[in-house]
Amino acid sequence: MEFFTKTNVVRLRSHLDKYLVADADGSHVHQSRKASGRGARWTVEEITEGGTDKVRLRSCHGRYLTATEAPFLFGMTGKKVLQMEFEPGADFKHDWEVTRDGFQVKLMSWSGKFLRANGGTPPWRSSVTVDEPHSSATKDWVLWDVETVKAVEELVDDLCESVVSSLASDDVSVDSEPASPMSVFALKSPPARRNTKLMLQTISSNKFSTGMDFFHRAKAVRLRSHHDKYLLAEEDEESVTQARKGSSKSARWMVEYVSEYDNIIRLKSCYGKYLTASNQLFLLGMTGHKVLQTLPQRLDSSVEWEPIKDGGRVKLKTRYGNFLRANGGLPPWRNSVTHDIPHRTATQDWILWDVEVVEIYVNSPANSSKPSAPPLPVSDTVPVLASAPLPPPPSLSASFTRQQSNDLNGSTPKMEGRIIYYHIAEDNGEVLDEGVQGYSLIFKGNGVEELTRKFEEETGLDGIIVCNRSPFNKKLYPLRLQLPPNTVTMRVVLVLPMSNVARDLEAQGLL
The missing domain is CATH 2.80.10.50 (Trefoil (Acidic Fibroblast Growth Factor, subunit A))
Structure with a gap:
């Protein structure tokens, strides 16, 4: 409440x-x-x-x-x-x-x-x-x-709507410029309307600070968890863990700003792969999902993070409501990183991160090949591009460090069953973002009927048809009695029973 x-x-x-x-x-x-x-x-x-x-x-x-x-x-x-x-x-x-x-x-x-x-x-x-x-x-x-919603935001929204409606009624052209977190209107109009533009700019520049302040002009950062350990990209170019090796190149993450949003970033590891919130469970029966390094063919919401300010630290939120979490405790949780929601008071701090800026942009990123960054206020001064000092070496014993490494390496649970990735087809059979990994579930059986019931439980949809896409003509065909043997992963498409593609399959005698 x-x-x-x-x-x-x-x-x-x-x-x-x-x-x-x-x-x-x-x-x-x-x-x-x-x-x-x-x-x-x-x-x-x-x-x-x-x-x-x-x-x-x-x-x-x-x-x-x-x-x-x-x-x-x-x-x-x-x-x-x-x-x-x-x-x-x-x-x-x-x-x-x-x-x-x-x-x-x-x-x-x-x-x-x-x-x-x-x-x-x-x-x-x-x-x-x-x-x-x-x-x-x-x-x-x-x-x-x-x-x-702050009072200043209400005023900005109301001003914007009233200005747009008045301009539309007067047939005055309006150009949208992504010059600030909210659109600033370029008013081709008499001086009175130009004064309105200045007022909108002034109000929008006074917006309350957000988690993006921690990444202002940042080119590369290190993220330190509440355990005083750094977020590391492992050498297998897939795993993500925590360790006290802040001086390692693996602790360095390049910051990319997403042009469509003013509060979303991407983080790229030293191996050129993105920090990704996957939908794979870290452990079966637990709520946490794996955080990986990936390089998807098409950048989607799984590689996007929203910084949220919490005092002097930041929470990194996925586009689906989970948070980047640094886990503690016994193996296999020790030194692992997942995305989850902390359900207990004892784990509330597990999603808080200190941001250490390693490198900054000196010139405007718009003039370089880098993604655009939020504009710098006029009163700010930009220091020369430099690397942050490396943290002192850890005071842990070598035996303790080896023990932590052994605990982590032996923590990967053996998964039973197969991973099935799925998308839901549109009415005409088209699948949006089919090249992206999509949702997944772990299925231990072999029967298509049992798998169909599993999907109905997962999606809340009744009467769905589990289909596979032919590699030859790219058409959808319903799966038959048994799933293919000796396959660890599968990709399927779910077709709704009242869709046009379902009627086409029935007309062909495939249902």
């Missing part, structure tokens, strides 16, 4: 890094990556009676976020979430019980079901329903980040 007591205006961000947005029709809601504007802002009304932690969320249209009993799709479990006028006799439908889950919250409706941000193919994509997570693959769909 403390997430909602800091302010009376919030934004809710889902595991897909999208925000809960009130549609302009004043009735529906959806998810969007656009955080600015009135639609993404929700006014919090605390409910004091009853002794439970409940809130009501009012949209910019003055209506309340409401869990209804109307099905989102017939035959499916999810129910619609709408904006509705306050109903005195049915006010309980506007109530949401807040439950903390690590650094995120779950919002439970009056029906006992949770506010859920859906993914997958249309019509599920970007939709919001109330439902229950029926499998481990969808349990994160009911988790939300609560972002406090």
